[in-house]
Amino acid sequence: MQRPDWAPEGIDMEQFSAARVYDYLLGGSHNFAVDREYARRGLTAIPDLAIQAQANRAFLHRAVRHLTDAGVRQFLDLGSGIPTRGNVHEVAQRAAPDARVVYVDIDPVAVAHSRHMLLDNDLAIAIQEDMRQPETIFANPELGKLLDLDQPVAVLMLAVLHAIPDEADPYGIIARIRDVLPNGSYLVLAQASHESRPEGWRQMVEMSRNTPYPLTPRSQADISRFFEGLTLVEPGVVWAPLWHPEHPDDVDNDPGRSSNMVGVGRKM
Template identity: 50%
Template sequence: MTEQATWSPDEIDEEVPSAARIYDYLLGGAHNFAVDRCLGEKFLTALPSARNVARLNRAFLRRAVVALAESGVRQFLDLGSGIPTVGNVHEIAHGLDPQAGVVYVDSESIAVAHSELLLDGDHRTAVIQANLREPGSILRHPETRRLLDFSQPIGLLMVGVLHFVPTRADAAGIVRQYRDELPSGSFLALSHFTADVEPDEMAEVVEVMRHSADPVHPRTRDEITKLFDGFELLDPGVVGTAHWRPNEPDASAEQPGGTRIYAGVGRKL
């Protein structure tokens, strides 16, 4: 029997767990189903630090947006934006400049539906339901073109999403298509699961997520670094999320799960 959820779009299959809703569960959100919570618990068994991994990934997103805004970026394209939680990109960006333009993109209907509710009346932010593997449809979408000026630097956010792109789909080629459309001075902020640390543990995570709508495909640090081809990496380079410009540098090394996801920010040359 499926759950009765007034917040769920009618077309959602409530029997198939999704990465967006599992992530929401790990972050303590309420927009998930029993199947998501069940798989989320298996995820926690495979990766006991998973809740902290999710929190650190979210914290990296916040720090990256602030860093880009401080570098003069006033428009953001957030791919795989997920289910809204406190500290969304537009909240951070508008806190620094109310006129900043933000376009969210996600393929998950619940994520899009809740973003639309959150953004009702906000004319400087929009959400598009699309697959990031189709750059053309996103980059030429009317809402993208309404809010983003492609003659000015853009902050491209691909945080915690490319590890859902399998090897055969050529993640580097996908990033390159977006990069080629961005003006010089734009930035890419990216984070990605890796098996470089505790490979057996990550193999268990891969097995757990194989039973969801969004299997995970970890990559090595070298593979993730190559995703930044055409971008100049900002210090400290590609590092664990806990180590990318932490607010409390002395405490970064103590964060459980802080190296399960690599993160970095690069500027287009």
């Protein structure tokens, strides 16, 4: 298989990547055949899987606009994925040109494309780190040059926590992130939930079991636990389309089709 020009040297083109599968579901072109095949298998289990990706992206836009309106000027996007239209820096800097953004991903394709996209932007960078190691992320000198950790930061973890199994202690990871942040900071989460499509998610979990990205969809109660020690912004933890919809028509009669529960919490 020939490596495309956009793919970094040494990348394994036979192993799917969660970031590239997500890129495919959003209609992107930076993915390999193995990513597309995995996505198609997922769509067999949950035909609305692409809707989940779209609902997650729309929630990102609304949450970032909400936080810029609240005065937040620093954003840390963990598990940021491959750039597509309407990235955090585009939304934030449209509302607040002085907003600063750090993207973090473990996938070299995602980081390479983010860096290319940000060449002319002095207020946004991308670094390659593992979100399961928050201390290493916050100690990264590139992050330290751009973000002031004495001032409020909005940490975004969208469509990534379901890739962290319970045995890896995702609640502990969130707590370690929370403890670093100053008061006035926010945590923005979107996590896959099995509550609306239990059989489809059972198949997805089984399909992912022996891969580098085993999936752990969670209940509303489990997702709410991520916000311990924070004050939830209304309306709390809800299906993605229900969080501050821009228009009543944006919410259909089955918001659970998004398979994504979301929430925003503030450290007081």
